[in-house]
Amino acid sequence: SSNAMWGGRFAAGPDAIMEAINASIGFDKRLYAQDIRGSRAHAAMLAAQGILTDSDAAAIREGLLTVLSEIEAGKFPFSTALEDIHMNVEARLKEIIGEPAGRLHTARSRNDQVATDFRLWVRDQADAAIKGLDALIRALVARAEVTADWVMPGFTHLQTAQPVTFGHHMMAYVEMFARDLGRFTDARKRMNESPLGAAALAGTGFAIDRHMTAESLGFDRPMANSLDAVSDRDFALEFLSASSICAVHLSRMAEELVIWSSAQFRFVAMSDKWSTGSSIMPQKRNPDAAELIRAKIGRILGATVALFTVMKGLPLAYSKDMQEDKEQVFDAADTLMLALAAMTGMISDLTVNRDKLEAAASNGFSTATDLADWLVREAGLPFREAHHVTGTLVAMAEKKGVDLPDLSLAEMQSVNPAITEDIFRVLGVHNSVASRQSYGGTAPDQVRAQIARWKQVLG
């Protein structure tokens, strides 16, 4: 039989495969709360404008609450033949309240309905991302506070470069995640306009009040162009883009945790709550949560590319292609929230091995730059020459199998006679980090200043 919602001109129902490719109820049922909220706002507005009688609107609004509780109780009979969440809800409403249900769709189309539902859903996810990032940032700042002067090797090319502090490293991620938080905040602001009332694409001849529905759904204003309102999914693309950048930050941090927790580093140990063992190798303690964050991030990047690809060739206004927006965003949002929560948990429960960090910081000639800087400052050498002298000293130490501070003064003077006992003052890793007093540098004072600033920002 033909479809009850649009089957007037159809003599036969769809092929079973047509139904399978067309139906979205399997996934868009996740929009039920937003769909019902939007419909209740629409019905109230139609009544306020005299387009619906008060009693019909009241019956619709009550009936929709019954539908809501049925869905929430897991008692709702979802039907694939009814395609999507919009028609499933409306058909059930008809069963519950009868004829007035058919008046709900006045001055509305599924095109503005789905755009409204989905904006409401993505808006909630932007809020969830902001909340998740806030928690992660707080965990990182708390970590940094304790470790502001814990020295560790800073790396470039994953080769020991210069000593930094663990707190400084944590605060680097605070900056990145704070920019992510800003991106979600911006995206939320831009998406917070109501498509409802754009109808199919051209607006409607009914005297609707789009400002009223916009306001009751918590939107800042109605969207200004009805074609735009039903055509674009840039709000979803923006959410995915912000998610992708955040995901890359999470993945890099996860990668560092994997490296740092390896036997070769032992910078950190993951708590039992965030590790797993091996069924064959009893000694194993695997950083699975970090690895899974690193891996699951691929889903977010994939979803982003997928939706960009769906949108890139679509003429205005609505095309059914856009039904493919939801699964991508659902999966990306689920993945992001899970990864944020897991990272926050891992950071909060992490054991940081101060001694290992310090020992590693002292290896690999990490204070060679400090030595060169001393030659510039105290002996007046041009930096390029100081660099060369220091390189010679590093080679000497490497050949002897010792670290820079283990060379004797006589050995150093054999390379450059201007070197004095004072050089040993800058060779220790603590002296090195303490000297990096430039704004944003790794000196513990600087790191603490940034921590204090962030604590004020976070309140």
Ligand code: ARG
């Ligand atoms: N399930 C559809 C979607 O997700 C709802 C909009 C359908 N509109 C239409 N003209 N067929 O996009």
